[in-house]
Amino acid sequence: MADVFIVGIGIHPFGRTEGLSGLQQGAFAIAQALAEVGLEWRDLQFGFGGSDSAGGADTIVNEMGLTGIPIINVRNGCATGGSSLIGAWQGIASGQYDLGVAFGYDKHPRGAFNAMPAEYSLPDWYGEVGMMVTTQFFAMKLQRYMAQHGITPTALGRVAQKAFDNGVHAPHAWRRSPVDLETILTSQMISDPLTKYMFCSPAEGGVALILASEKKARQLGRANIRIKAAVTRTRPPGSFEVFSPSLSIERGGAPTLLASAAAFEMAGIGPEDIDVAQLQDTESGAEIMHMAENGFCKDGEQEEWLAEGWSRIDGRLPINTDGGCLACGEPIGASGLRQVYENVVQLRGTGGGRQAPGAPRVGYTHVYGAPGISGVTILER
């Protein structure tokens, strides 16, 4: 396939924005990305976009202008952003288009996500007895992982501490003040072993990426950041997913293992070649488990990684340089594209106080979500 470049990026700050719909936050991000490149909405040939709970992307034309371009609506859970990116990438790589936009936005009510059993093809009793709660799944997957691989609560605290330290330097982050380790570890227990500060919150925000063919990118003088891989995968047999009334005794793989392997194969590189990574951290244990599932360390080594600070900004592999979901919150449709946005910032070297040293050249993103889906991208400068 032909090379595709990310030539422009825009973001509406994550968090809570009264008076702006999710879609309007998406439009804000698109306008910002276009302005950065010196383009107008009418210059775009197509778009892929979506949200989980803020409406269809095709209505973005009400905000941006009635230019008649095709907009494909994407609704793919936590992989919504990744799937939009894949769509836009393929549209250009195939040779059909030269210039398009991938965008994601969302706006969720306060408090934990509230799911209904029927939406997941589950019987009503599953929710009635109190098991339709996503935080339980993360806690139980983590509880077993910690017991099997010797991960301590202190390591969980260090992930959250790092996230808030990094968020201080990310203008788009929601929580921008540090929280000390002791406060994180002793804050209210939500779902053992995870405390309040170890969970991200549903949030709002919008992200847009302008993609261009090589020819167009060169015309614009912005042929710098190339998409090397973008994949999503659903779950294999024997994986452990949210909202599972039962699990088979024969345990199997995980969607992240499939997505990660496919992305590395597509890019023709391995985990050792990655300079900066954004990994799904809906709670701090998720980041720990995803470090291993994506191939950056072996199970159990995360304890040493965190104690030594190897995933901090100045570490051997900076992870979640903008504070990830823990500091930014999680607007589902925008979250995966925020990771890609952050990697573009890092590869451009414009991260300011959160810039990874050593001029990173290759960036990796990973999302994971219900009901067992994972998306990975690899960018190269």
Next chain:
Amino acid sequence: MGQVVDIAEGLFVAEPRPALIGGRHRDSGEVRFPCPAGNPAYEPVMLPHRGKLWSWTVQRFRPKTPPYAGPADFTPFALGYVELPDAVIVEAPFVDVEFDALHIGMEMETVLVPLTTDGEGRSVRSFAFRPVQE
């Protein structure tokens, strides 16, 4: 003693001792819980009464209603997965357990417990696991 109604049909039996009803795939032998409704590929099978704790957590805040149907006056409860030998790993709330005593591998058994009272004043019966008391 008022009337008792089960939270769903075909989930569990009370006699000779409480046990869950799973579904066994007629070809592959794979066991699931609950037994997939309306799928002829699965036949109902009674699951072992006892098993080992596979993982756990504690629900510290009241889940949102709907869908949660437990009492309005909420007290945190433990829950988790129990591996029923040679069958399947099943998720359920736990009862009669000290949170501090929970550990992976501990012996658990199936019990039937009242969850709430329905609109007609009947006690709604559900299932749970509790530590085996030797």
